Amino acid sequence: MKSPENTEYKIWQPFLLAAMTAIGIMIGLKAGEKPHPPLIESVPYTAGQKYTGRVEELLRFIESKYVDSISTDTILEAAIYSILEKLDPHSAYIPPSELEDINDQMNSNFRGIGIESVMVDDTAYVYNVLDKSPAKKAGLQPFDQIIAVDGQIVAGKNLEFSVIRNLLRKNSGTEVKIKIRRSGKEKLITAIVGDMPVYTVNTAYILDDSIMFIKIDRFASTTYKEFMDQVEKMFEGKNRMDLILDLRGNPGGFLPEATNILSQIFEEKGNLLVFTEGKNALKSTYETTGKRFFNIDQVAVLIDENSASASEIIAGALQDWDRGAVVGRRSYGKGLVQEQFDLRNGGAVRLTVSRYYTPTGRTLQRDYQDKVLYENDFQDRLESGDLFSGKTSSPEKDVNIYYTKKLKRKVTGNGGISPDIFVPADSIWLDDSFHELESYILPFVLRNEGKFGFSSLKKYSDIFSLKLTGSIEKAFLDQFASEISPQVWKAYRPKMETSLKNTIATINLGASATLREKNNKDAFVSKAINYIRKNTALNNLK
Numbered sequence: 001m002k003s004p005e006n007t008e009y010k011i012w013q014p015f016l017l018a019a020m021t022a023i024g025i026m027i028g029l030k031a032g033e034k035p036h037p038p039l040i041e042s043v044p045y046t047a048g049q050k051y052t053g054r055v056e057e058l059l060r061f062i063e064s065k066y067v068d069s070i071s072t073d074t075i076l077e078a079a080i081y082s083i084l085e086k087l088d089p090h091s092a093y094i095p096p097s098e099l100e101d102i103n104d105q106m107n108s109n110f111r112g113i114g115i116e117s118v119m120v121d122d123t124a125y126v127y128n129v130l131d132k133s134p135a136k137k138a139g140l141q142p143f144d145q146i147i148a149v150d151g152q153i154v155a156g157k158n159l160e161f162s163v164i165r166n167l168l169r170k171n172s173g174t175e176v177k178i179k180i181r182r183s184g185k186e187k188l189i190t191a192i193v194g195d196m197p198v199y200t201v202n203t204a205y206i207l208d209d210s211i212m213f214i215k216i217d218r219f220a221s222t223t224y225k226e227f228m229d230q231v232e233k234m235f236e237g238k239n240r241m242d243l244i245l246d247l248r249g250n251p252g253g254f255l256p257e258a259t260n261i262l263s264q265i266f267e268e269k270g271n272l273l274v275f276t277e278g279k280n281a282l283k284s285t286y287e288t289t290g291k292r293f294f295n296i297d298q299v300a301v302l303i304d305e306n307s308a309s310a311s312e313i314i315a316g317a318l319q320d321w322d323r324g325a326v327v328g329r330r331s332y333g334k335g336l337v338q339e340q341f342d343l344r345n346g347g348a349v350r351l352t353v354s355r356y357y358t359p360t361g362r363t364l365q366r367d368y369q370d371k372v373l374y375e376n377d378f379q380d381r382l383e384s385g386d387l388f389s390g391k392t393s394s395p396e397k398d399v400n401i402y403y404t405k406k407l408k409r410k411v412t413g414n415g416g417i418s419p420d421i422f423v424p425a426d427s428i429w430l431d432d433s434f435h436e437l438e439s440y441i442l443p444f445v446l447r448n449e450g451k452f453g454f455s456s457l458k459k460y461s462d463i464f465s466l467k468l469t470g471s472i473e474k475a476f477l478d479q480f481a482s483e484i485s486p487q488v489w490k491a492y493r494p495k496m497e498t499s500l501k502n503t504i505a506t507i508n509l510g511a512s513a514t515l516r517e518k519n520n521k522d523a524f525v526s527k528a529i530n531y532i533r534k535n536t537a538l539n540n541l542k
Helices: 019-023 054-065 072-085 096-106 134-138 161-168 223-234 255-263 310-320 371-375 377-384 432-438 441-447 470-480 486-509 511-519 523-533
Strands: 010-012 026-028 092-094 109-112 115-120 123-129 145-149 175-182 185-192 194-197 203-206 211-215 241-246 252-254 269-278 281-289 296-303 325-328 336-342 348-357 401-403 410-412
Touching: 054 072, 072 092, 092 096, 096 109, 115 441, 123 134, 123 441, 123 486, 134 185, 145 161, 161 175, 203 223, 203 511, 211 223, 211 523, 223 255, 241 523, 252 255, 252 310, 255 269, 255 281, 255 310, 269 310, 281 348, 296 310, 296 523, 310 325, 325 523, 371 377, 432 486, 441 470, 441 486, 470 486, 486 511
Parallel strands: 026 252, 026 336, 211 241, 241 296, 296 325
Antiparallel strands: 010 115, 092 348, 109 194, 115 123, 123 145, 145 175, 175 185, 203 211, 269 281, 269 348, 336 348, 401 410
16 A cells, blocks of 8 residues: 655644644643743842752853854753653643644634645645635635645645645734635635634534533633533423533543533532642632533433543543443543643743542543653553453553442542443554555545545435445545555445545535434444433443
């Protein structure tokens, strides 16, 4: 299997940059009570004074004595990275070039024109245009190829992501002229850069008469409000509803947003939801408010190996109080709380200041003394069979046992939330070659739209009647898998065909609509529905 020579495929989200990708999984408190001093102070040197700022002292020697010219800022950044590497895996340095994007994400807004794109054959292809965005108003569409920005050619130049991104991201209210190619013809489009909201609750609908499905992508500053807005819509004319809360792949975010949502799930007042404590941080507790606005009855929360931090807090509180079933696979295992401190260079440090504990006192944080083992946890779980059997590979002595508040069910700590109802991963995850091949589906769809008319498929019935056979199959194999054996391709083709359909549906109909369709055959969702409809007692699940 091989990809075309000199062809690079990068998923770009130039104006929807996922904050967790840049700085790792996190959970934090909302800052703002008072400004923090810089973490590295510049202390003036006085003759005869005992100097304690060793980093500053070293920099002074380098500046005055080193044989070659060198950037002090570069050295200082390297020093910051080196220092943080000695701490936990989630304390992170955020350089000035990334801080605005990350803060925008956590504050649920961004500045730009509102597109997502992918680089195919050295040309940026648009594959998503946000509703009500400047790009949408200007007429940009999925499958458009970006040829030039404000007269500067960007196609065929092998440009870095940051170059095109900076050309498109200007001050709000500024015009940006984009030359695009659509259906073989070039067109000039003018968009006005603007500030737009970033939503974290993008999929919410009623599965049947009584079950709400809500997916939360991460916990930003508006997540609780978004959650409540959706609940209010779905509760119209109803006295009670059940809830499936999808936190799969949710990396965390602001802790208060998670606890506010939990207070709408618990009827009682004063139930402990989570507490945080650190060497230099006083113990803080979060409890239910008793001010529930809607009668949410049965609850199932969906988690997987990428659900972390605030997601684990929600799952842990529901499990510890026997309030609902946790469905899926063991979560990531992150029990550290970060706080952000600004630096004078325009960047910031996100520093771990405390640990969080579930109502039973569980800390979910995995051991991180060996950073290599910590980073390879997913691969270890894959190879050990944990993702397929639900049986942890951790020695029994390393797993602490706790008991839930009401039913006294056994639960574990020190490694994430183990589900009440296990959903095994697909064994195809073990096949790296399949994942490599599947990664070419999006570039294939974008590159071959003109040949196969993928953009004209606007109904699910049309998309899901599509077959990865005939000329479509031949084109894919010729372009991306010319060396694959017929036997291997025959085994891959059913899942590749499903991926092709889902990709086209996501581009043409939107990710939310596609998720609804996928949920009809999703094992997580079907097991959650079965638990709710049968009104299964939690103490009968294990």
